[in-house]
Amino acid sequence: MSVILEGKGVTKRFGGLAAVNNVDFNLKKGEILGLIGPNGAGKTTLFNCICGIYRLTSGKIILEGEDITGRKPHQICAKGIGRTFQVVMPFTNLTTLENVMVSVFSGRSGIKKMEEARREAEKWLEFVGLDKKKNLRAGSLTLPDRKTLEMARALATWPKILLLDEVVAGLNPTETVETMRRIKKVRDELGITILMVEHVMKAVMGVSDRIMVLHHGEKIADGTPREIAENEKVIEAYLGERYLL
Amino acid sequence: MVDVSSVAQTLISGIMMGALYSLMAFGLQIVYGVMRIINVAHAVLMVFSIYLTYFLFETYSIDPFLSIAITLPFMFLIGWGIQRFIVNRVVTAPMVTSLLLMFGVGQVIESLIAYYWTSNFKSVTPSYGATSILLAGLSFPIVRVLGFVVSIVLLILLDVLIVKTKTGKAIRATAQDREAAQAMGIDINRVFLISFSIAIATVAPAGAVTAMIYAFYPTLHYMFTPKLFCICVLGGLGSIRGVFAGAMILGIVEAMTGAFLTLEWAPVVAYGLLITILVVRPRGLFGKA
Amino acid sequence: MMRAKTQLRDPQFLSLLIMAFILALFPVSRPAAYYLDLLFRIFMFVIMASSFNIIGGFAGYISFGQVAFFGLGAYTVAIAIRDWGLPVFPYVLPLAGIICAVIAGLIGLVVLRLRGAYFIIATIGLTLLVQTLVVNLKEITGGGMGISLPLFPYPMWMIKAIFYYSMLVTMLATLFVSYWILNSRFGLFLFSIRENEDAAEAMGVNTTRYKILAWAISAFFTGMAGGLYAPYMSYINAETVFALPTTIMMILMTVFGGRGTLWGPFVGALFLTVLSDYLIGVIMSELNMTIYGVLLVAVILFMPLGIVGTLREKIPKLRNILK
Numbered sequence A: 001m002s003v004i005l006e007g008k009g010v011t012k013r014f015g016g017l018a019a020v021n022n023v024d025f026n027l028k029k030g031e032i033l034g035l036i037g038p039n040g041a042g043k044t045t046l047f048n049c050i051c052g053i054y055r056l057t058s059g060k061i062i063l064e065g066e067d068i069t070g071r072k073p074h075q076i077c078a079k080g081i082g083r084t085f086q087v088v089m090p091f092t093n094l095t096t097l098e099n100v101m102v103s104v105f106s107g108r109s110g111i112k113k114m115e116e117a118r119r120e121a122e123k124w125l126e127f128v129g130l131d132k133k134k135n136l137r138a139g140s141l142t143l144p145d146r147k148t149l150e151m152a153r154a155l156a157t158w159p160k161i162l163l164l165d166e167v168v169a170g171l172n173p174t175e176t177v178e179t180m181r182r183i184k185k186v187r188d189e190l191g192i193t194i195l196m197v198e199h200v201m202k203a204v205m206g207v208s209d210r211i212m213v214l215h216h217g218e219k220i221a222d223g224t225p226r227e228i229a230e231n232e233k234v235i236e237a238y239l240g241e242r243y244l245l
Numbered sequence B: 001m002v003d004v005s006s007v008a009q010t011l012i013s014g015i016m017m018g019a020l021y022s023l024m025a026f027g028l029q030i031v032y033g034v035m036r037i038i039n040v041a042h043a044v045l046m047v048f049s050i051y052l053t054y055f056l057f058e059t060y061s062i063d064p065f066l067s068i069a070i071t072l073p074f075m076f077l078i079g080w081g082i083q084r085f086i087v088n089r090v091v092t093a094p095m096v097t098s099l100l101l102m103f104g105v106g107q108v109i110e111s112l113i114a115y116y117w118t119s120n121f122k123s124v125t126p127s128y129g130a131t132s133i134l135l136a137g138l139s140f141p142i143v144r145v146l147g148f149v150v151s152i153v154l155l156i157l158l159d160v161l162i163v164k165t166k167t168g169k170a171i172r173a174t175a176q177d178r179e180a181a182q183a184m185g186i187d188i189n190r191v192f193l194i195s196f197s198i199a200i201a202t203v204a205p206a207g208a209v210t211a212m213i214y215a216f217y218p219t220l221h222y223m224f225t226p227k228l229f230c231i232c233v234l235g236g237l238g239s240i241r242g243v244f245a246g247a248m249i250l251g252i253v254e255a256m257t258g259a260f261l262t263l264e265w266a267p268v269v270a271y272g273l274l275i276t277i278l279v280v281r282p283r284g285l286f287g288k289a
Numbered sequence C: 001m002m003r004a005k006t007q008l009r010d011p012q013f014l015s016l017l018i019m020a021f022i023l024a025l026f027p028v029s030r031p032a033a034y035y036l037d038l039l040f041r042i043f044m045f046v047i048m049a050s051s052f053n054i055i056g057g058f059a060g061y062i063s064f065g066q067v068a069f070f071g072l073g074a075y076t077v078a079i080a081i082r083d084w085g086l087p088v089f090p091y092v093l094p095l096a097g098i099i100c101a102v103i104a105g106l107i108g109l110v111v112l113r114l115r116g117a118y119f120i121i122a123t124i125g126l127t128l129l130v131q132t133l134v135v136n137l138k139e140i141t142g143g144g145m146g147i148s149l150p151l152f153p154y155p156m157w158m159i160k161a162i163f164y165y166s167m168l169v170t171m172l173a174t175l176f177v178s179y180w181i182l183n184s185r186f187g188l189f190l191f192s193i194r195e196n197e198d199a200a201e202a203m204g205v206n207t208t209r210y211k212i213l214a215w216a217i218s219a220f221f222t223g224m225a226g227g228l229y230a231p232y233m234s235y236i237n238a239e240t241v242f243a244l245p246t247t248i249m250m251i252l253m254t255v256f257g258g259r260g261t262l263w264g265p266f267v268g269a270l271f272l273t274v275l276s277d278y279l280i281g282v283i284m285s286e287l288n289m290t291i292y293g294v295l296l297v298a299v300i301l302f303m304p305l306g307i308v309g310t311l312r313e314k315i316p317k318l319r320n321i322l323k
Helices: A043-051 A073-079 A096-106 A114-128 A143-155 A173-190 A201-207 A225-230 A232-239 B004-035 B042-060 B064-085 B095-117 B142-164 B166-176 B178-183 B188-201 B203-213 B218-235 B240-261 B263-280 C004-009 C011-029 C033-058 C067-084 C086-111 C116-124 C126-136 C156-182 C185-195 C197-202 C207-233 C244-257 C264-281 C285-302 C306-314 C316-322
Strands: A003-014 A017-028 A032-036 A058-063 A081-083 A161-165 A193-197 A210-215 A218-223 B132-135 B138-141
Touching (some): A003 A043, A003 A193, A017 A043, A017 A193, A017 A218, A032 A173, A043 A073, A043 A081, A043 A161, A073 A081, A073 C197, A081 A143, A096 A114, A096 C185, A143 A161, A143 A173, A173 A201, A201 A225, A210 A232, A218 A225, A218 A232, B004 B042, B004 B138, B004 B142, B004 B203, B004 B218, B004 B240, B042 B064, B042 B095, B064 B203, B095 C116, B095 C285, B138 B142, B166 B178, B166 B188, B178 B188, B188 B203, B218 B240, B218 B263, B218 C116, B218 C126, B240 B263, B263 C086, B263 C116, B263 C126, C011 C033, C011 C156, C033 C207, C033 C264, C067 C086, C067 C126, C067 C207, C067 C244, C086 C207, C116 C126, C185 C197, C197 C207, C244 C264, C244 C285, C264 C285, C264 C306
Parallel strands (some): A032 A193, A032 A210, A081 A161, A161 A193
Antiparallel strands (some): A003 A017, A210 A218
């Protein structure tokens, strides 16, 4: 599998504190890479660096061989990176359908007409199972539905890479399983590469091809779920005891 | 003519003007720091206290500086009322809502002032109003010197209040993290009430001094609002000491521009400074993110 | 874009057309000059409220400095007429609008980078700044003395009718553009910026470009309103055209009628202009602004969506008509 996204020496400082410190990573095309680590490890910061919301203090982000460091968020989206947010950020007063329509227009679909965008948005809502709620005000959706909407919205930009930030936080076990299934579906049916931050071990271990572990802003391990579960450093920092797969 | 004494004189003017500005701006900063509300009616309330000072001076011949003893508690109560019945409803609303709301409140107060006192220019002229102390060839108008003293006193009082007292600690905690403060058992509604009331009370000394320096009219606040915002942003939104620093900077820059460039462009200075800061370093000098 | 056929079936578009039709025919019935006057002023405020709505309602960037563009438009036209005579008026009017749009675009490059509250603060001083600039450039603008303009060489009633139609056309243009934005991709982007600018950016919306565009469009129509005001009054000075109560009125009308809707600014402008006339004519006018202030406070506290907005909430059936 070829490498689709690379990070070299990615560092982000806030004042004197390095939230992300000299992290190297690569994401292979078509894989699901899990990103785990204790709170404050720098996972969301790394996401924000990749998407252009934060300017890197130093280091490079390379997408399909092209250096995208320093580009603005909407440009990076145009290059093919879509994302969801840890704290959901729906367009509250717009309907579910309109939420996705924004992405259809602003993403890589190339669609310019309202009717076409509407149909495309409806297809995405069907894909994630929200089509019955398409005319509801986004602000009135339940949390699980909002998280689903986040994903639909990100998908509608036709991303090559999807960054998922703690998509199952706050969901019950059934909803979590449902979400994981959907993530696999996105990779298997649409060929989208996935980089996901997660805290719920069962979820991320079960669905990821590889796992990367951050601690205090640095990468401390990188490997298959099994390797990670048995890694001493990871256990000490994060897992607590040997995680049984 | 640019020579040492005129530069020194301008500097003195700027510093004293800065002190006055800081008096005006403290309250604005407190409200933003604690409640995250931008009180666009702050300057209007200051103008109101100007007129109160005027009223006490004209009707009862009370010296403006002494009248602070009356106007301060009065403005505290006004602030209490406004917070309790109006502002309280929008502490959790988006900033836009509270902004428009305070805009409306300010409008009501301004037009009531105009209705009751007319739009004619007025001033407060105590017997010492035009007296200056001459020191080393430089002129120090008494009113402004006393105003400077008042602003230092207020700065110290506020500092002590916020740093040393229990109430102050509660206020700081709420300003830093509302939810955490609540979790610790602090009654944030009371904190909001007290902070807002204190903030409005601070306009009393500001108004008293301003009344003696400026000819005033109901819409005077429009002249000060951009400057006050400039000061708060410059000093760092949420920082009381920053207000003093920011006010000094603005006062001096304005005085220099007025003396050595041209007087007419002076209002532009504050605005230019504001935009520059907002774009270059929105945190200001002492502000937190 | 929408095809013509669907447009005609859209109740909103139809209602705009009907209103345009009625208002266009109104002068034919030879009403009293007062009504032409009143409607002229209503149209002017509708333009200003609707323009404000584009940046403040659709995009959520509440500009407290819109009246600066009104004044700029007024001065542009006044200077042109003073220096080159009355005949230039029809050409200078759209030019005034364009100049305002360009200036808004340039200022916007700096000021629109600021978010929410910071943006609002920045615009609060804008009017004062522009006013100071205009007054200080005495040679061009006549300073505090203002500019006097010649009257058009037609009978009074005809002059009023001409201005009526000019303002009507400009108002219709503003409303139709608002309508178009509301139903377009551009409008959807503006709404996304209003609802959550960071999310919009992450989804690929070039927020800077669209914000600037919205402000420029807003300034364009506001500037034209000012440009019509100048020759109508035959005299302008900095105090009247940069008057701060005008900003308050624009915001109040929009919020009262319903921010972010099509008809909101129209309803707000209509209601408040008539109210203002009533207050001045019948009751003492000194408490005018007090009442407006109280209205603004009341609307924010009790009816934040405005008249049209609240109606849309309560009566879902009206949703499509009243967007």
